[in-house]
Amino acid sequence: MNRWLPFEWIAAVRFLREGRAQTLFIISGIAIGVGVIVFMSALLTGLQANFLKRVLTSQAQIQLLPPDQVARPLRNGPGEFESATIQRPSQRTISIDQWPKIRDRMLAIPEITAVSPTMSGSALAVRGDASRAISISGIEPASYFRIVRVPDYIVAGEARLTSDDIIVGTELAKDLGASLGDKLRVQAASGTAVVLKITGVIDLGNKAANERSSYVALRTAQSLLGTIGGVTTIDLTVRDIYAAETVARRIQASNAVQADSWIRTNAQFFTAINAQQTSNNLIRVFVALSVAFGIAAVLVVSVIQRSKDIGILRAMGGSRGQVLRIFLIQGGLLGFVGALLGSAVGVGGLVYWHSTVKQADGSEMFPLVFERSLFVITAVLATITGLLAAMFPALRAARLDPVEAIRG
Amino acid sequence: MGEEVLRLEGVRKSYNIGQPSETEVLHGIDLRLERGQFLALTGPSGSGKSTLLNIIGLLDRPTSGRLFIKGQDTGMLGDAAITRLRGHTIGFVFQDHHLISAFTAQENVMMPMLVDRGFPGADIAARAGDLMERVGLARVAGNLAANMSGGQQQRVAIARALAMNPDLVLADEPTGNLDTKSANSVFELMRQVNRDSGTSFLMVTHNLDLARRCDRIVDVVDGRIAGE
Ligand SMILES: Nc1ncnc2c1ncn2[C@@H]1O[C@H](COP(=O)(O)OP(=O)(O)OP(=O)(O)O)[C@@H](O)[C@H]1O
Ligand SMILES: [Mg+2]
Numbered sequence: 081m082n083r084w085l086p087f088e089w090i091a092a093v094r095f096l097r098e099g100r101a102q103t104l105f106i107i108s109g110i111a112i113g114v115g116v117i118v119f120m121s122a123l124l125t126g127l128q129a130n131f132l133k134r135v136l137t138s139q140a141q142i143q144l145l146p147p148d149q150v151a152r153p154l155r156n157g158p159g160e161f162e163s164a165t166i167q168r169p170s171q172r173t174i175s176i177d178q179w180p181k182i183r184d185r186m187l188a189i190p191e192i193t194a195v196s197p198t199m200s201g202s203a204l205a206v207r208g209d210a211s212r213a214i215s216i217s218g219i220e221p222a223s224y225f226r227i228v229r230v231p232d233y234i235v236a237g238e239a240r241l242t243s244d245d246i247i248v249g250t251e252l253a254k255d256l257g258a259s260l261g262d263k264l265r266v267q268a269a270s271g272t273a274v275v276l277k278i279t280g281v282i283d284l285g286n287k288a289a290n291e292r293s294s295y296v297a298l299r300t301a302q303s304l305l306g307t308i309g310g311v312t313t314i315d316l317t318v319r320d321i322y323a324a325e326t327v328a329r330r331i332q333a334s335n336a337v338q339a340d341s342w343i344r345t346n347a348q349f350f351t352a353i354n355a356q357q358t359s360n361n362l363i364r365v366f367v368a369l370s371v372a373f374g375i376a377a378v379l380v381v382s383v384i385q386r387s388k389d390i391g392i393l394r395a396m397g398g399s400r401g402q403v404l405r406i407f408l409i410q411g412g413l414l415g416f417v418g419a420l421l422g423s424a425v426g427v428g429g430l431v432y433w434h435s436t437v438k439q440a441d442g443s444e445m446f447p448l449v450f451e452r453s454l455f456v457i458t459a460v461l462a463t464i465t466g467l468l469a470a471m472f473p474a475l476r477a478a479r480l481d482p483v484e485a486i487r488g
Numbered sequence: 489m490g491e492e493v494l495r496l497e498g499v500r501k502s503y504n505i506g507q508p509s510e511t512e513v514l515h516g517i518d519l520r521l522e523r524g525q526f527l528a529l530t531g532p533s534g535s536g537k538s539t540l541l542n543i544i545g546l547l548d549r550p551t552s553g554r555l556f557i558k559g560q561d562t563g564m565l566g567d568a569a570i571t572r573l574r575g576h577t578i579g580f581v582f583q584d585h586h587l588i589s590a591f592t593a594q595e596n597v598m599m600p601m602l603v604d605r606g607f608p609g610a611d612i613a614a615r616a617g618d619l620m621e622r623v624g625l626a627r628v629a630g631n632l633a634a635n636m637s638g639g640q641q642q643r644v645a646i647a648r649a650l651a652m653n654p655d656l657v658l659a660d661e662p663t664g665n666l667d668t669k670s671a672n673s674v675f676e677l678m679r680q681v682n683r684d685s686g687t688s689f690l691m692v693t694h695n696l697d698l699a700r701r702c703d704r705i706v707d708v709v710d711g712r713i714a715g716e
Contacts, residue, residue, distance in 0.1 A: 081595060081598075081608045081613070082608070083607070083608055083609055083610065084607060085607070085608070086606055086607060087602045087603060087605075087606050087607065087608070088606075090602075090608065091590075094590035094591060095590055097590070098589065098590040388586060389588045389589075389590070391586075392586050392588060392599075393588075393599070393603060394547070394571070395545065395547060395574070395580045396574075396575060396580070396599055396600040396603055396648070397571055397572065397574050397575015397576065397600055397603050397604055397652070398571070398575075398603040399568060399571050399603075400567070400571075402603060481548075482547045483542050483547045483548050486547075486582065486586065
């Protein structure tokens, strides 16, 4: 008998230990419930983290674009329209007005950590008989690589861009039958063409992107696309990724640009996450409820079985409060121990699933992300659930009339 | 007259008050017990002996009348004070030993001290050990109650009743479930404790042979004291 453990704890542990099968079954039940919650939550966190990492290292968190060109109805006079139907003008390659000024303004905003201007457009890549439509991004490597980790995606060569270099996607290189060091002829719609050398091949983890993507120096893109000195977008990263949308709105309000945050461009993802989060929470609530009812049922039976013991404790000077606490502690302990085992079950299941379920190319489906907070919160909530569930049986035990309890 | 441990004045007890089945079980009991006395309570089944013992043991309250423990009127006390008084002044020995099966024999003996103090401690364990020795069970102190004979269990119950050094031990047919030999030795043990430490005993028994070996015999018939 532990010398410093309060009497109520000793009695609670002994009672649980004596009620072997009951204790074992209810703890298994709790562990399964908690295991499911841990499994689901960690999986969701993993998938989310995976997505965020992919998104945030392969695209800007905020993109500044030239304001959408809106056509207005032609008017002759008040209430008199020349042409009522309005056609959206074709969006040509338009440069952002006075972009260096906007860039400087962005650099001055404390929430913004990186700013990079880009000139992008489409072109045709030709090598021998093969030709492919490609999208060209003219970038300033130093600032751009802080936003999109191009060097991380390099599978051959290096992320170096002088005015005669080009970095292409793996599929594009394959389609053109080109490899590192080969020359490509890149031709714009206007007819302007340049010959560029492949200095790097990148794998963006997405076939469509690998088929079309290419990077060149900003100047090269500007001269190819015929907009000397212009840029089509300014890419930004922010300190707090979840504040991106607010920052974007603020920028748009005070500059002649359209500001799109990653939150807005990935709205679908957030809708999906929210739906998952909602169903996850529902499952949590129902698991918690069934755990609570399970604990309550077991303890109600235990109070009946132990009514003699309770009567004796009361006859020997045990107070109602002590009896109450003995059963509350049992509930809390069941919840806590069940949560510990359940966490182990959830982690075990996740590790197993992680090792058996793979993506088509053999890479992991989701990263294993175990946040300590998940386990702490789970344990705390399970313990509280146990305590609450024990409330009713514990009160019954405390209210037992000792005479009747002893008579049994 | 010796020092008074217990006094009852006109104690009545009714069950199912306010219902059609309301019955008065005790019809005005007057009783006085002095320190060191060993009193046997006899009487036919259903006469109210256990009811009386539960009232004296502060497990139940009389419907009317007064109960004094060591001169203190218990009718004034609240639930918590009653519980404390019970723990400190009264020890119980029931017909079925009523040991708590989740604990060893010695731990059962520690129980009254445990609930009183809230924590175990070396002194409590040592006192329980002494008591186990006193009832002749030092060797099996670590056994679970379930693995002991009826006579042994009742000895453990006596040791437990003595744990808080009570003024009064209430025993409701402590030998009722024992064979003659074990009954004798359990009774002798209580008598011994009574002589050695002056603890008062109030024992309900149907065994007239044992009753005759007590200081007093009080006969309860139909909820009244029929004679002494
Ligand atoms: N909780 C109760 N509700 C109603 N009646 C009760 C209750 N407890 C006891 N009685 C009744 O009170 C009477 C006295 O019971 P009690 O147990 O005190 O008798 P006893 O003298 O101890 O009998 P025995 O020798 O058989 O143990 C009995 O008629 C019993 O039915
Ligand atoms: Mg009786």
